[in-house]
Amino acid sequence: MSELPKLYDPQSAQNSWFPYWEQRGDFNADPTPDKESHTIMIPLPNVTGALHMGHALNGTCQDLITRWRRMQGFEALWMPGTDHAGIATQAVVERRMLEEEGLTRHDVGREALVNRIWRWKDAYEKRIISQQKSLGASCDWRRLRFTLDEVCAKAVRRTFFKMFRDGLIYRGKRLVNWDVHLQTAVADDEVFEEEIDGYFWTFNYPVVDAQGNPTGELIHYSTTRPETMLGDTAVCVHPTDERYTSLIGKHVKIPLNGRVIPIIADALLADKEKGTGAVKVTPAHDPNDYACYLRNPEIGVINILNSDGTLNENGGEWEGIDRLEARHHVIERMGELGHYEGVEDRKIPLKHSDRSKTPVEPYLSDQWFVRMTDDEDGKPGLAQKAIDAVEDGRVRFFPSRYTKTYTDWLAEKRDWCISRQLWWGHRIPVWSAVETPETRAIVETFGEFSDDGNVPLKSEFSEFLYCATFTDGNDGTNRILFCVDEGHEDIEQKLQAAGFEQDSDVLDTWFSSALWPHATLGWPDRQHNPPMDENEIAKQTNLAPDESSGVKSESSGAKPESSGANSNGGNNAVLDYFYPGSVLITSRDIITLWVARMVLTGLYNMDDIPFRHVHVHPKILDGFGQTMSKSKGNGVDPVDLIGKYGADAVRFTIASFAGETQDVRLPISYECPHCEEMISPKQYRLETSSVVVPSTLKGEFPVPQGAPKPTMVCTNKKCKKQSQFTTPLYDPDPDPDVPVAKMVSERFEYGRNFCNKFWNAARFAIMNLEASDNGPAYSPAEVTDDQLQLEDRWVLSRLSTVANQMDEYLGRYQFDAATRAIRDFTWNEFCDWYLEMIKPRLRNENQRAVAQRVLLVVLDSLVRLLQPFTPFICEELWQRLKEIAPERALPVGEESADGKVLEVRPVADACIVASWPKIPTTWQDAALEKRFERLQETIAAVRNVRAVYSIPPGTSVKLRMRASAEVASDMESVSSQFDNLAKAVLEAAGADVERPKGAASFSLGDADGFIPLEGLIDTEEELKRQQKRAEEIRKHIKGAESKLANENFTSRAPEQVVNDVRETLESNKKQLESIEEIIRDLS
């Protein structure tokens, strides 16, 4: 075998092993009756744009758990896919179309726009998948789903139909956030508030008598949106406001249009302290006013806006004019009529659409809703059932504090507005028409009208068709509507031919993503397994789909034939087998929007929860503590990091962040494209927000069209070159062919350095497992207890502890603790101590074979334990080790007697499917670890003396240890290690050893060490060193003594604690005695 290079090359490992796994079908998961399933549904990224660090963190956690479970012998499915993200995607495509071609959606039409969005989706889905794959995502790519594909579409249609039939979906009026630019409602979470410079105008309305004649009284009020007075239906005062009590019940006239409206009292809307105490009420255009209308329905509602933001017929002479322009006309006319009183400047918090970045208008419109409330008879509704599932523990949150976020939100039981006035999405499957003899005739082919307005259908139709009549609130016409289940295009055509029109709205994206956990598995089709991607199957070299899974690991055994084929004995085995899922891994901001709704629809459609665990991982912030986002310019592309540090390093570092905390900071830098120097970032304030730019920024933002783009200057004195850099503020992108500074983070050196350390440990092992001048190659043979040396027992004891910790930590989703445990063991124990200690044995022909066997079993275990974290390097090493030792000595089971520790077994073809280590806990030996620690302390103390006295590495020192006979004999048994690790020759050890003159000294708890340094010793320096140490110990002694003198402590603290303090005190006193003796000698 060719010798391993000194540096691990992540790119070459990535290039070889990902295709290898794909071809072998290692990521495939199929129903396998004799294995337990493990299912993770990806939190589907949306196709609006590329993935960022948050996705990388999310994906790493999921892949880690999936790979771990797969090695444990679970049939582990990680389901991939993407979300169509209705409004977000439509908005980016529309914006780009407008910028590049000057076209709006109305110019191109529904079909053409949707086609354009499909093309966008195709491009970004491809990009997203390639990003995920470069991270090593072991998804079952054959099962890739998209929320608008036909499998998901069926689930959406069936769910809508079922809910409609069950009376859970209704149509109603609601005041929504209306994006006049995109002409759609946007959800509350798609809106951001921004303070703008506005004005506060004051007007008055004349009070009129019953005949409509002015009484001479005026009511004054102020407003930031004067144009809405055209839609006023009342003036409101506080019921206890003495200025107005006499006016309540009277009327005012709106001067602009002569409408007479009542003066009402409403304590919730009017505030005596604010302004004049009187407010105008415009129910159709203000949420608070709308709430007031609901309390006082007699005042009525008047809508003055068209969907594009222009005034409608209620705008009178200003009909067709944009509301902002109309505002000026209104002010002017009120002035002419003598009802304008003044204006002042004011900062106004204004809601903007996150999608179009334009101000939203409160707008009253017809929307579809899903009922969340409980039934009238008190039976739990959708929300309550989802709350129950968490409260009774069927679904558990990790960390548990997120349970409250979930239950608090659901407890409000607010009906869910599911319609969106968009073109990109699942169209609402409802067809309606005005009731006419012709349309009635159609209805009568399916059923018949009953007197109460219901339309019971004949049984052959009622399974997939639902009919109802209603009166249109807008024009008073009687209408008929049909809801049609999936798979009945013939009926849809028949309805359309008869004049029925499909609702033009689409469903909220979350409606389809709520179904993700069962829709992706093929629900509602219970007869067939869900279809799979033929191209992905074709990539797998084992040819016939039935054998696509190939030979599996030593633990999981060969798989029965794949159930990928569509015919499967008439049931959907995939759904039965993989539902419910095991864990959902996501970030906290969608606990309400998504997690809650998945539970709710899972219970509704499947009568079962969608997953048992929900793990909520932290969010990644930048070095300034702000969330990463495209618009802030601080988003790091994981692919850039993978290119620089390697996928393993990125994964390992990310996993080290992922604990139970809420946020982690990831300071970022710009990498000079010329010399790789890191340039630090700074925050750059814009008018209403801030962006992150290089600290050496040249040029100004925002960039005027055609102006040179801002650049940064390299801080490296030898470079000093300028370059463009990653930022959202270039319009639209950095110039082509100009070097661009990428955004990276030096934090990832943590993972890279670890991978390289591990690589070199394996390199050392491999060199010593092969035949060389030092002796023969590795030979597999069983290892018994009596063949083990101290360091072998120690390393196996530690390995057992760490391996078992890994299961604990991963089981609780504590990825950070798991990475720390495995890193510390690998680096600080295996590399720093074990490898160093066995070097002499590997050169000794009698000791070499056993040392090789123990070395390999530890390395073998590490490769397996690290596979979920750093799969590429592990597969690379696995394949190399497989050549050296296709059979090797591996841990025996717990129950093994007769002193056998390792037994020879073959290993799996690939690391990804190797069995997860089960290291016997009986290997853990606390007493032995304690002994070993004393050895380590002694060596550290000798090294410290060597460093203090600058003794050259090549120079040997003598060591004399004063200790009890027992400890001394232990020291003698490992004396060769003093020489090996500290270049110290143990000259003497025993109770009667005396401190030689001119020696450096150190004191452990139960032993003192002396290193004769005749001539070398600096008495002053040594005295100082010892006195400093003595001071420290005196401090501790004092602390312990005062503690023990405290009656309260000795009587109330647990005996164990008190004893520990006593022991430590004794040991410290001994140490102090030794040190004081040394000090006397030196003085």
Added chain:
RNA sequence: GGUCGCAUAGCUCAGUUGGUUAGAGCGUCUGUCUUACAAACAGAAGGCCGCCAGUUCGAGUCUGGCUGUGACCA
């Protein structure tokens, strides 16, 4: 405004049910190209555990308040 977090070494973070002398990585300083690894090795320096009270024999850890900071929901 409500809810949930965070504040520990210069930076980024660990710190189990309260219990001996608070840890790691990076950075800094001193040595070392020692035949696995300079992306490394050996050694060292560096802490009012945000502030104020309280509970306790004992508080980085528990309780209350304050300050700063972040997220989610209104």
